[in-house]
Structure formats: structure tokens, C-alpha cells
Amino acid sequence: MPRRHMHVTEAAEAPLRHALRELRAEMEIPDHFTATAQAEADSAALAPRIPTACGSVATEHTLADATDLPLFTIDPPGSLDLDQAMFLSRRDGGGYRVHYAIADAASFVTPGGALDAEAHHRVTTLYFPDERVPLHPPVLSEGAASLLPDKDRPAVLWQLDLDRQGALTAASVRRALVRSRAKLDYVGVQRVIDDGTAEEPLALLREIGLLREEQEVQRGAISLHVPEQQIVERNGRYRLGYRAPLPAEGWNAQISLLTGMAAAELMLTAGVGILRTLPTAPDGSVARLRRTARALGVDWPHHTSYAALVRTLDPRSPHHAAFLQECTTLLRGAGYTAFDGTAPDASHAQHAAVAAPYAHATAPLRRLVDRYTSELCLAASAGVAPPDWVRRELDALPRTMAAGTRRANEVERACVDLVEAALLRGRVGETFDAVVVDVEEKNPTQGTVHLIAPAVVGRVETTEDTASLPLGEPLRVRLTEAEPGTAPVRFEPA
Template sequence: MPRRHMHVTDTAEAPLRAALHDLRARMEIPDHFPPTAQAEADSAARAPRIPAGDGEVATEHTLHDATDLPLFTLDPPGSRDLDQAMYLARRRGGGYRVHYAIADVASFVTPGGALDAEAHHRVATLYFPDEHVPLHPTVLSEGAASLLPDQDRPAVLWQLDLAPDGALTGTAVRRALVRSRARLHYAGVQRVLDDGTAEEPLALLREIGLRREELETVRGAISLNVPEQEIVERDGRYTLAYRAALPAAAWNAQISLLTGMAAAELMLASGTGILRTLPSAPDGSVARLRLTAQALGVDWPHHTSYAALIRTLDPRRARHAAFLQECTALLRGAGYTTFDGTAPPATTAVHAAVAAPYAHATAPLRRLVDRYTSELCLAAAAGRTPPGWVRAALAALPREMELGTQRANQVERACVDLVEAALLRDRVGDTFEALVVDRHQDDPTQGTVQLYEPAVIGPVRAAPGGPALPLGDRIRVRLSTAEPGREPVQFTPV
């Protein structure tokens, strides 16, 4: 999923949408699926083949029936690629039970087939400000495999038992037939939680979410509440606004994080698996963020850690929202660690932002690796060897995911360039107050500046032979180029 969320609201004929269309063409982003892959998807949508272990195939009649669970999904309005559904309850004697259903993509994708090959080529859904390019054909991702309401669906069903403080005490996972009862969206859920009219399963979302956030703080973990950037056209000019995520979205994310941590524990105990790992941020990255905070007027006392600072920020405030966007840079360097037979050392098995072992497990409709995580966890929970097709793919998965992440990063960077150029296209030649947040080591006349208003970050280049950029100092810069789809923003010192 994207680190930076962007959405554009202008009409299809507007310049930014046209530039985004051209960008997809230049980057050779596919706009359709190969006929053989689409045919496999169409066939699987009509008749899924549900794995039953040992090479056998289950049917909806032999699958564990969990359709009595009143599951619900919680996503942005209009979403149809629904990976997760949940039901939350209290346990007798105290604590909680989380039922979490994950779309069972392996029931629709045959290993070694054309659809499987295309998924390995795409790796993940790509997100653009105006649309997304799916990992799987929509007949599956927004149809037969999606946990849409009032439809029986094969799923990987997690049962997670929690202590009264929210700590995980028990994990079970199995294949099951499920039926979501409702498709909810964040604003509606937040409203009933705030006015006290939410029924207990929804009320428990807040209760469990807050418990898990407290445990996250104790671990020293970092949870970025990154707001969505919305690019709006008004009177022929673009403006940038930030839409902060509601608390309900953060509590929903805690359920997903809980499941990813439980998946990591299962795989580590079994000796076979794939983890999402992230090293600690290098000192230079944090130092650069301090300069960005200074440029945006975000108070960051020297005695306050990065993790502690993040918890004090309000994404509804524009400067805080812009800073949170830049904090996603610390997520770079994440990768995947596979193991088959021997679990990795604890020092290399941890995701620094989660402050615990963690696995991507809850978004198989939109991310390739999650399908494999489901199979590895199902095997671990059943005490059996993972399927051969899963183990055969393990060695190559980190590199495939890395290439997919690189492509997603390229898309993200190109979209940011387009958006910034669209925001400033009518202001070429204008001067701005800015802070120098980075300076090239091999050429100190080049670097990066953060504008005070609007909150745009971009490259700055002084004249050859000129003075070095004053790293960390405030300067005035002139916008020299900004043409969506042609020239990204570029500044020169005044």
C-alpha cells in the first residue's frame, strides 16, 4: 500500500489527470490483463478451487462453516477490494476475542498458471491520485474474492485471543466459509462511536484499538498517522489540502498490525516463513527530518525522541500533516526476510517501526506476499509442512517484492512531482521562503529545500562555482520550472 496517500478531484479533462494518464503510458503501467490471465480469473470467479492441504481441494460444503459470525468490513467509502472482515467480542473471565477473516486468494489463483505469473509480475496494486492499477483482475479483487456483504466467501479465518490489556494470548487460524453482514466506512463508524450508539462489536474496536496503542507505546513502536493529500482544482488553479485519518481508521489498523505480529510468531515457531523487516533509521535521516520540522514550524525538542514526537502531532493541522508525509522517508529500507528450517536471529527478525517481528498478512488482494503468508500460517497452525509451491517460491519472493516496491516508489515519486508541479505551475519566477534540508556531498551548490508555504519540498541548484548551500538555514528561492508531466519543480537561490 502507498506510504503517501493522494487523491485528485478535478475533472477528467483537467491537465493533471491528462498528465497522470501520460505518466502511466511512459512507465508502461498495464491497463489490462493478458487474455489467458483474465480467462483464468473469470473461470475461478465461477468455481474457486479451495485448497484443503496435501494437494486436496475442498468445496464450500466441506469447508468449515463460519457464516454465523456477524463479520463486518471497515474501509474508505466506495471500496470494493475488501481484504478483511472482523467480529470482536469479550471473553468470559476477561479479555477479548478477535475474529479476523482474510480474503482467500489461493482459492482463486492456481500456482504456476497465467494469473499467478501475472501476479508475480505486478507484485502489488499501484495507486495513483486518480485511480489504481490492481494486482488481480477486478472480477476477483472487487468481486468473487472480495469479502463483500451478504456473500458467502472462502477466507482464512484468524481467531486471536487477547488479555484485558490487549496483549495476545492465543492464536488459531484455519480456512472457513464466511459471510460479511455489513460494509462500513470510517466516518459512519466514528460517528456512532462518538455519540455512544455503537453496538458492542463496534464499541470494542475502540476499546481494543486503544489497548493495542498503549502496548505500542510501551514497545517504542512508531505508527504514522499519514493524512491523505487531496489536490483540488478551484478557478483554474490547484490547491493542496490534507484529510486526516479518523481514529477509527487507526484502531482498524491496530487489528491488522495485531494479525501481522501473530503471523510472524507462528512462522518463527514453525521455522519456515517470510517476515517484513525494517532496520533502525540511520542518524542522518532523523537529522534531516529535524530540519524539515524546523522548516514547517513543528516543535521538536532535542530531548524528545522521534517516536515520542510522532504521538504529539495532529494530522488535522496542515504543517503537522506535511511533516507526517515527510516522515514516510524513514520507512525506506524495509525488506523481506525468508527462512526455511531455521528461524532468523532476533536482531534481524524485527521491524523497527513495529518494534517486534511482523509479517504482511492481511492484504492478499492488493499485495502478492500476503497470499504466501496465509499458506505458511495455515500450515504452521496445523502442524504440517507448507505446500511445495509455497516453499519453492520463498527464495525468490524478497527480490520480487523489492522490485515491486521500487516500482511503487517510482510511481509515488512521479506522482509527487506531478502534484507539486501542478500546484506551482502558475508561479514560475516567484520567490519563496525555504529551509535547506539537504545538501549534496559531492556538490554543495545542489540540495533540497522545504518551502514554508505551500508545504512543497524540491531540488535547489545554485550557479556553478557559487557558494555552498547553507544546510539548515533559511533562504529565499525562486521557482525556475514547474510543468506537470514535463518538468518537475526546480528552485534556484535568490
């Protein structure tokens, strides 16, 4: 998923939308699925083939029936690629039970087929400010495989038991037929929870979410509530604003994180799996952020840790929002670690931001690796060997995911450049207040600045060869370039 969320609200024929379409063509982003892959998807939508523990296939009619669970989904309005549905309840004697259904992508994608090859080529859903380029054909991702309401769907169904403090005490996973009862959105969920009208299964989202956030604090983990940037066209000019995430979005994310941690532990115990890993931030990274915080006016007491600081930030504040964008630099270096036979030691199994072993497990409609994670966890929970097709690809999967991640990052960077150039087009020569957020080690006359307003990030270069940029300090800069699709924003010290 993108670290920098951007959303364009303008009409399809507007100039920025046109430039984004040209960008997709230039980057050779696929605009359709091959005829063979589409045919496979159409066929699978009509008759999914459910894998079994013995390696054979079954149908929806032979699945364990869990349609009595009143599951619900929570997603942005208009979303149709619904990967997760949940049902929350209290346990007799105290604690909680989380039922978490994950879309069963493996029931619709035949290993080694054309659709599987297309998924390995695409790797992830790509997010542009105006649209998404999906991992799977919409007939699956927004139709037969999606956990849409009032539809029977094959799913990978987790059962996660928590104690009174929200700590995980037991986890299991199986295939089942499920039926979501309601498609909810974050604004509506937040409203009914806040006004006290939410029924208990939904009201428990807040209760469990807050407990899991406290568990996160105790682990020393980090949650970044990075705001979405929204680009709006008014009177021929573009304006950039922030949309701060709602608390309900954080509580929902905690259920996903809980499942990813449970998946990692299952695979580590079984000795075969694939983890999402992140090394500890290199020395000096936090010190650089401290300087940036000071320049942006973010109060960071010396005795306060980075993990504690980010919990105090308000994404609705422009200065805090800008700082949260810079905090994503500490997530650089994330990757995947696959193992078969010998589990990695703790130092190589850890995700530094989660402060625990963690796996991508909850978005198989949008991310390739999650399909494999589901199969590995199903096998581990059942005490059987993973399917042969999973083991065959396991060694290469980290490289495949790394290539897909690089491509997604390139898309994100290109989109940001395009949107920011559109925001500042026609303003070349104007000066802006900014903060120097990065300086090149080999050439300290070049770096990156974050404007105070609008919230634009761009390259800056001094005109004097010996003048180093002041990292983490305010700097008045002059715009020298800004042409969408031709020249990303560039600045020089004013």
C-alpha cells in the same frame, strides 16, 4: 501501500487526469490483463478451488462454516477490494477475542498459471492520484474474492485472544466460509463510536485500538498518521490540501498490525516464513529530522524520543503534516526476509517501526506476498508443512517484492512530480518560504526543499558552486521550472 497519499477529485477529461493517463502509458503500466489470465479469473470467480492441508483442492461447500460470525468491514467509501473483515467480542473472565477474516486469494489463483504469472509481474496494486491499477482482475479483487457484505466467501480466518491490557495471548488461523454483514466506512464508524450509538462489536474497536496503541508505546514502536494530500481544481488552478486520518483509521490499522505480528511469530516458531523487516534508522537520520522539525516550527523537546514525538503531532496542522511527510524517510530500507529451516536471529527478524517481528498478512488482494503469508501461517497453525508451491517461490519472493516495491515508489515519485508541477504551473519566477529537508552528501549545493505553502517538495540547487544548502533551516526559494509531464518543480535560493 503508498507512503504519500494523493487524491485527485477533478473530472476525467481535466488536464491533470489526461497527464496521469499519459504517465501510465510512458511508464508502461498495464491497462488490462492478458486474455488467458482474465479467463482464469473469470473461471475461478465461478468456482474457486480451496487448497487443503494435504495439497488437494476442495470447494466452498467443504469449508468449515463460520458464516454465523457477524463480521463487518471498514474501508474508504466506494472501496470494493475488501481484504479484511472483523468481529470483536469480550472473553469470559476478561480480555478480548478478535476474529479477523482475510480474503483467500489462493482459492482463486492457481500456482503456475497465467493469473499467477501476472500477479508476480504486477506484485502490488499501484496507486495513482486518480485511480488504482489492480494486482488481480476486478472480477476477483472487487467481486468473487472480496469480502463484500451478504456474500459467502472463502477466507483465512484468524482468532486472536487478548488479555485485559490488549496483549496477545493466543493466535490460530484456519480456512473457513464467512459472510460479512456490513460494509462500513471510517467517517460513519467514527461518528457512531463518538456519539455512543455503536453496538459493542464496533464500539470495541476503540477500546481494543487504544489498548494496542498503548502496547505500541511500551514497545517503543512508531505509528505515522500521514495525512492524505487532496488536489482540487478551481477556476483553472489547482489547490493542495490535507485530509487528516481519523482515529478510527488508526484503531483499524492496529488490528491489522496485531495480525501481522501474530503471523510473524507463527512463522518464526515453525521455522519457515517471510517477514517484513526494517533496520534501525542510520546514525544521523533522527538528528536531521530534528533540524527539519525546528525549521518547520515543530516543538521537539530534547528529552522526547522520536517515537513519543510523532504521537503528539496533529496531521490537521500544515506544519505538522509537512513534518509527518518527512518522517517517512526513516522507513527507507524496508525489505523482506525469507527463511526455511532456520529462523533469522532477532536482529534480522525485527521491524524497527513495529518494534517486533512483523509480516505482511492482511492485504492479499493488493499485495502478492500476503497470499504466501496466509499459506505459511495456515500450515504452521495446523502443524503441517507448507504447500510445495510456496516453498518453491520462497527464496525468490523477497527479490520479487523488492522489484515491485521499487516500481511502486517510482510511480509514487512520478505522480508527486506531476501533481506538484501542475500545482505550480504558471508561477515560475515567484518566491516561496521553504525548509531544506535534504542535502546531497557528495554535492551539498543540491538538495530538496519543502514549501510551507503549498505543501510541495522539490529539488533545489544553489547557483554558487561553493554554497552549501543549510539542512533543516528555512530558505527563501524561487521557482525555476514547473511543467507537468515535462519538467518537475525546481527551485533556486532567492
